[in-house]
Amino acid sequence: MRRTLQRSCTACAKSKHRCDLQTPKCSRCTERRSKCVYINQPLPTTTARPIASPGRLEMFMISSSTSVDPFDTYPATDLPRTRVQKLIFHFLSKITFQYYPWDLNPSSNPFFVSWWPLALADPALFYVSLQTACLDDEFHAKKGFPHSELLMRDAVSLIGRKIEDPELAFQDATTDAVVTMAAIEHGKGNYEVANMHVDAVKRMVRVRGGLAKVRSSSLLTSRMVPWVSMLVRQSPQFDRDEDFENVHGINPLPTQHLSTEMMSLVMLSDLIDMDLDMELKEVIINIRIVFRHSQLSTTPLSTVELQDLVGFVLHSILRLPHSDHAATLTECVRAALAIYMILLHGSTYYSHTAMLATIVLQLQRQLDGFLPTSAIPDALHIWLCSMGLVGSMGMDTHNWFAEKCLAASAVIIGIKWSAVIALLEEVVWLPDTMCDTMFHQAWLSILESNSGISSLEVSSTLTAR
Numbered sequence: 308m309r310r311t312l313q314r315s316c317t318a319c320a321k322s323k324h325r326c327d328l329q330t331p332k333c334s335r336c337t338e339r340r341s342k343c344v345y346i347n348q349p350l351p352t353t354t355a356r357p358i359a360s361p362g363r364l365e366m367f368m369i370s371s372s373t374s375v376d377p378f379d380t381y382p383a384t385d386l387p388r389t390r391v392q393k394l395i396f397h398f399l400s401k402i403t404f405q406y407y408p409w410d411l412n413p414s415s416n417p418f419f420v421s422w423w424p425l426a427l428a429d430p431a432l433f434y435v436s437l438q439t440a441c442l443d444d445e446f447h448a449k450k451g452f453p454h455s456e457l458l459m460r461d462a463v464s465l466i467g468r469k470i471e472d473p474e475l476a477f478q479d480a481t482t483d484a485v486v487t488m489a490a491i492e493h494g495k496g497n498y499e500v501a502n503m504h505v506d507a508v509k510r511m512v513r514v515r516g517g518l519a520k521v522r523s524s525s526l527l528t529s530r531m532v533p534w535v536s537m538l539v540r541q542s543p544q545f546d547r548d549e550d551f552e553n554v555h556g557i558n559p560l561p562t563q564h565l566s567t568e569m570m571s572l573v574m575l576s577d578l579i580d581m582d583l584d585m586e587l588k589e590v591i592i593n594i595r596i597v598f599r600h601s602q603l604s605t606t607p608l609s610t611v612e613l614q615d616l617v618g619f620v621l622h623s624i625l626r627l628p629h630s631d632h633a634a635t636l637t638e639c640v641r642a643a644l645a646i647y648m649i650l651l652h653g654s655t656y657y658s659h660t661a662m663l664a665t666i667v668l669q670l671q672r673q674l675d676g677f678l679p680t681s682a683i684p685d686a687l688h689i690w691l692c693s694m695g696l697v698g699s700m701g702m703d704t705h706n707w708f709a710e711k712c713l714a715a716s717a718v719i720i721g722i723k724w725s726a727v728i729a730l731l732e733e734v735v736w737l738p739d740t741m742c743d744t745m746f747h748q749a750w751l752s753i754l755e756s757n758s759g760i761s762s763l764e765v766s767s768t769l770t771a772r
Contacts, residue, residue, distance in 0.1 A: 382430040398440035428482035431465035479525040543622040642670035643694035686733035
């Protein structure tokens with residue numbers, strides 16, 4: 308029989324009151340002169356446990372009908388209680404929103420409503436969750452990683468036991484714990500261990516019957532697993548689902564099958580003349596159809612639909628055969644489109660920095676070999692350089708892309724931000740997304756520089772006359 312994780316005495320648990328876990332009787336049972344029975348004997352203590360403030364408790368509302376006090380029902384650990392409580396608060400107030408920045412509302416954020424209840428009921432996932440908070444906390448404190456190493460040791464042990472149990476090995480909580488361990492190890496630079504965890508989670512999904520089976524159990528897990536696995540390996544680890552029948556594949560959007568209905572609304576003439584791989588053309592057509600459908604529809608593309616689209620597109624274009632040596636338009640567009648998709652998705656689930664940096668370097672190498680000898684339309688030229696400009700933010704390659712954008716915009720007389728947007732929309736662009744501001748700010752500096760150069764050139768011309 309599975310052991311319950313309840314720590315409160317049975318009387319407090321039944322009446323849904325907070326139990327202070329005093330022994331041999333809690334304070335409430337002592338005051339009421341009632342029998343006090345613990346299913347799990349609490350750790351020895353001589354003082355009452357700290358009580359969370361009402362403001363904090365409001366943050367931990369899991370739904371309109373159920374509230375969970377994480378300071379009362381979490382699995383036991385070897386860390387001091389006050390330390391565990393601080394890590395819980397750190398996870399729920401910061402890490403949760405780093406994992407899922409699309410939704411800052413605790414009542415609907417999937418790591419509140421889906422992940423956290425699983426963690427409270429599963430010691431392995433609870434330890435892994437605490438460790439992500441602990442790593443972040445100790446990293447900023449710069450005093451070593453004593454607690455995170457302790458949590459890691461215990462998490463590995465607990466996950467190992469679950470994997471050995473056929474009934475526990477393929478639960479959502481186990482899958483979530485293993486894929487998170489892959490991200491943690493990758494972030495620490497332990498790439499071999501991270502790859503081992505990715506292999507393990509792929510086996511779990513396969514044994515469970517594929518991503519479709521996982522989706523029927525947990526949408527969060529089904530989206531997180533392929534995304535984190537791809538970021539860790541820097542290449543897709545799952546097939547794409549072409550017809551909604553491949554249970555192992557990445558799920559496409561229903562609107563991607565509206566080609567015959569929407570074809571007249573999408574600009575295709577420019578693609579016909581482009582020297583692009585046919586499969587890449589088909590992907591771009593589908594993206595344009597989805598984006599156009601979203602703009603015309605009374606129900607625009609939702610957050611989860613956009614995430615699904617990004618996952619499907621990346622698992623499509625990154626699997627296409629390519630050459631690292633041939634500087635072709637197909638390779639330029641493939642890399643730029645991958646950058647845009649990653650920017651649209653954002654840092655959800657795990658940081659995309661490493662994979663983004665790799666693709667940015669690929670785009671730089673391809674553009675460097677392609678642009679000097681090729682004339683391409685203004686819209687595509689601006690679009691390619693723009694993806695590199697924003698994707699390379701904070702990287703050594705940023706100045707290179709800034710120079711390319713400056714050169715490209717200099718030949719377009721009177722170009723403004725509205726004109727840049729119009730050119731981007733001619734290729735692939737979805738308005739009103741979280742990354743719009745990044746493109747706007749990046750281009751403002753380019754346009755200001757371009758204006759300065761133009762003024763200088765005019766002044767020089769007048770002086771010469």
